[in-house]
Amino acid sequence: MIPAAPGAGPGAGALPTGTGHAPCHHGELLQGVFLDGDGRRCAGLVTLPMAGPGSSAEFVRRPGTEPGALTVTPADRTKAARAAALAVAECAERTGQPPCGGELRLTGDIPVGLGMGSSTSDVIATVRAVADSYRLRLTPGAVARLAVRAEQACDPLMLDGRPVLFAQREGRVLEVLGPALPPLAVVGCTLGRGAPVDTLSLPAYEPADSDVRAWERLRTRLRRALATGDVHLLGQVATASARRGQEVLAHPEFDALAVIARRVGAAGVQIAHSGAVAGVLFDPATPGLRHRVRSCLRALDSHGIPATRIFTTFTTTKELLHGRKGLDGLDGPGSLSGLDGAGGLDGPAHRGGDRQAGPRTPRRPARLPAL
Template structure:
């Protein structure tokens, strides 16, 4: 038996055309998918991608494919699906690490990332540090040492968007036209981690979120930006290929009750009926 868990993400801190291709830096939060691998019969309700990952791992370690029908996958997660919260990445990454451990092997982060990308575009939550990652090819992963302490008031929309549907959008021209702005955002992310500055990280996220409005606009965005400025929050980030938005703050410094009261305004409440106060955390898959 082996257990592993991987965090969800509140969208991305930044995402766009950076250093020659579309890349992202995910925003890992303290909301997890936990996967348990045991010997046994497969569950009838298992998600297809987690079984596909078991098969990928068996092939990677050159183990017989005939082992797969005798592996049971128990995936425990309450992460909302198809909202830009890296629910699928959390499932398959935890599955990969737990399956490897079940057979006595250990995956490094780069190999884990490649295995995940072979199944679908992958969030950089698979890395311990905040990481600039080519989520389509896994060809780039540049880690930023340091993690500014920050809370996130995650605004959950009822709207859903599958990752594959987002990738069908005609976005290349918009992404490339915004490359200069995203390069600046990436520089801010690096400075934020170097100087342990949540304010700089918030600036980077807000810049990237504003660019994302040209491609996948979030309702009430200007009102949320105004709220950030009026309440002196660090910034806001979005799911660039989903529907959630995060207000970046410090629960000890900022008045979360007042912010929530402002979000109760009918124009915002209709778009963001659910809220979750979470912490940004270190990424990576942890064995348990």
């Protein structure tokens, strides 16, 4: 627990109010069952971070009211409501105050049901807002623990963006794989016509020892890819993980997506293992990247796979150009203009407003598939 900065509190006589924010991700680079430091099996994942969309929360605390007197807007954010109650209890105990009720308001622009961590983002933003109303800043470990209690499993959105193998059902880091991902350019799309994945209907799956060994080999290769900045090795790992995920998800377009990636010279593909979002991964240093991305967009369209977003994992031109040339005509941080109406990197794949990546589905509890 770290005290918030002085002066961050509300004005005199005002109800204690706090705010919080959390990002989303673009599915996983790796997901499976791994061994922890004690040799115990743990479901784990490595997410692909994506800047831009996120969830924001405002919590108005009402001291003296009953702890159950919590209201949430929108009213269907049940996991966020549980997170608010848990965070109030935690923060009240830390500050020696009685638990109370309050009002939580959530806003955000994360597409729902595609496996981009929308529910975890809501939960983390909520926990941070509640803590802020108490003038506390909870550690990532404490936020993760509350998030798992609120939704049974969570994504590592409370961390600092370093690539980690994260035990989503336990809210703990199994391994920090490196300081950062190598620069990637990603053409996002949706599979299964963008329909949300009903993870409750997925068949139960108990991995064999050979499966765990295969995932551990992918873990080793990903660690090496990050240590050496090898985008193509990273792409191979992500593709292998995505292909294993098809044993459960069975997206009908996956084979076509993998073929498109090979034909346009991409490093590989990645998917959300609990949703419909997917991405074609490019090394920004690849010659002719602009042409390759255009070809990818045309191929996706010809196969009826909706392109949604083109983005990068780097944020500054300096980071890109430091030994990694390849984006001729870079217009700014992470941008790539002139892609035949595709927008720039870090922007919607089609002009005409901030179109969501998937259908406008109502918020619902998002569960990761059983592994």
